[in-house]
Amino acid sequence: MQTELSSTLGVEHAVFGFTPFPAVAAAITRAGGFGVLGAVRYAAADDLARDLDWMQEHTDGLPYGLDVVMPAKKVEGVTEADIEAMIPEEHRAFVERTLDKHGVPPLPEGAAPGWRITGWMEQVARSQLDVAFDYPIKLLANALGSPPGDIVQRAHDHGILVAALAGSPRHARHHKEAGIDIVVAQGYEAGGHTGEIATMVLTPEVVRAVDPLPVLAAGGIGTGEQIAAGLALGAQGVWLGSVWLTTEEAELHSPRLTRKLLAAGPGDTVRSRALTGKPARQLRTEWTDAWDDPAGPGPLPMPLQGLLVADALSRIQKYETEPLLGTPVGQIVGQMNNTRSVQAVFDDLTRGFERAIDRINRIAGRV
Amino acid sequence: MQTELSSTLGVEHAVFGFTPFPAVAAAITRAGGFGVLGAVRYAAADDLARDLDWMQEHTDGLPYGLDVVMPAKKVEGVTEADIEAMIPEEHRAFVERTLDKHGVPPLPEGAAPGWRITGWMEQVARSQLDVAFDYPIKLLANALGSPPGDIVQRAHDHGILVAALAGSPRHARHHKEAGIDIVVAQGYEAGGHTGEIATMVLTPEVVRAVDPLPVLAAGGIGTGEQIAAGLALGAQGVWLGSVWLTTEEAELHSPRLTRKLLAAGPGDTVRSRALTGKPARQLRTEWTDAWDDPAGPGPLPMPLQGLLVADALSRIQKYETEPLLGTPVGQIVGQMNNTRSVQAVFDDLTRGFERAIDRINRIAGRV
Structure with a gap:
């Protein structure tokens, strides 16, 4: 699976795999794809350096990348404490009520506080980039x-x-004007932050909008047939995130969450502002239902919501409180039905791609 | 573009075109596709017979089909008047207020009442089928x-x-159990009634669910590249509706609506219950905004909403009240930028399909 972009980057397959787990990113690269490590969870630059050292040792000199969250708009001199102070008491009480309803215990005395989506703060992203x-x-x-x-x-x-x-x-046009090299067209069906335009429509629209920049199709892609579809739409590669969540190398550290992912159908996700304040697709849970309920206070804007729910999400995850337990994931979650190695997923992707090419050539009368 | 299904039906291309206009349906069939005439607007069986006579004369003996709206659930002995009586006064007042705000005149004395979505009534659909x-x-x-x-x-x-x-x-599984022969997998991005699962994910899920029944991919398809993508996902054909709305043969009878369609971008549609009471994708207008506004009374369930708004929609259409003027259409409306004949659209579809096959074969290293 070779495009101009995959040749430029020196990878065998134009398959880009986004993941927060170094072991998954390295395995994607070793399998002939392009692993992209998500950096947003690294609050300390040292932790990122440690994991990039590990990546270097486990990628056999093959190429990989890094994903950061760096907003173009600066908020000068605003600290996390300033943001915390903007959160209404009503919303804090709603978080506690929702946790109490499900009997979620507090974090143990002396435990590290909940992971904060601090990557949105430019100073954090810049310290990651310095590393x-x-x-x-x-x-x-x-x-x-x-x-x-x-x-x-x-x-x-x-x-x-x-x-x-x-x-x-x-x-996409804005990105082109900002001098970037590649646009990832992230469709409605994708996990994480998404807009409302589906991949089938978004990909060719973005290809036209930023021509001649290369475009990666993202959202709804977890099989070789879906890769063939994304490439048929004019993309120079595909960007997959959800499919790696149930691989053996993924460090979810929650057997219950893995079971929920394996059992979920394509209709079991929701595009909700519950996680960060901006619409992000994730497993639908009683937690997202509570935030999306018109009778509740509703989510706060980014970055307030992320700070508000940080400790609560840590508690839900630590105690694996089933009805509230979720994660960002796309509509392809319905196709994620067993735990396999990254290499096995990759083999399925390339085999499925070849099958799809065979089939479409028969339909086109090319055989 | 030949699949088992297109061979069975005896058409050159596995492209199914749905349209409420006989001239469009006949032109699709003559161009080598399979034209499907939407029957829901025919309240009188005689009108349908007249248009089917016309179709017979203008399809050169080539195959075509008919689309009806027939719910499986019967509502015994319920008349249109019974349904009308269930509509709250508050909703009628909201319709009049919204029309007044935009200065929409009443229908002229003696004019035919607004077109009603009466096809939902089983007796109407059955009289259509007898014809x-x-x-x-x-x-x-x-x-x-x-x-x-x-x-x-x-x-x-x-x-x-x-x-x-x-x-x-x-x-889809329910349809298979009901003995039907073909499932049209209608994705989130499609015009008209849709669910929440995008075509990229829905198509392969439905293919698996009803195997070995043939599946048509619908939603987000208006170019040859998108046809290639739909077929790569395992479909035996594609089902296109929106793309015909701006053809020369389409009888929209509203230059302003045609201009709005040609000018709209991919983000200018909304999935709203304003039209029928069930979520249907359509142009976003001040009319859909009014119904989707939490401060308003909100849409009634099907079939009440369709009856409630029937006359209002006729008035908006007759007087071409620009801010309220809309139509069901999918996210591909952003790609509909000029008025062409059905044959010209079809030529573009087949040429774009061949280009997409060439490109994906290069990526797959098959040339």
């Missing part, structure tokens, strides 16, 4: 908005391509 | 739910294949 530029990464992806111009310049100075996610042709 | 079975139609499609068993039997006795639309694998 990342010391490693031979080949791609820097930005998950929200266009990256700032000086970061694009620094990446280019290091010979690193810059990618950015877009949910509409307008966002 | 249809006198014509050599090759396919009978049912737009909402599984058709009743006796209708499936009558169709099969006439050598007619029966298709039904499905928005989820569960609906």
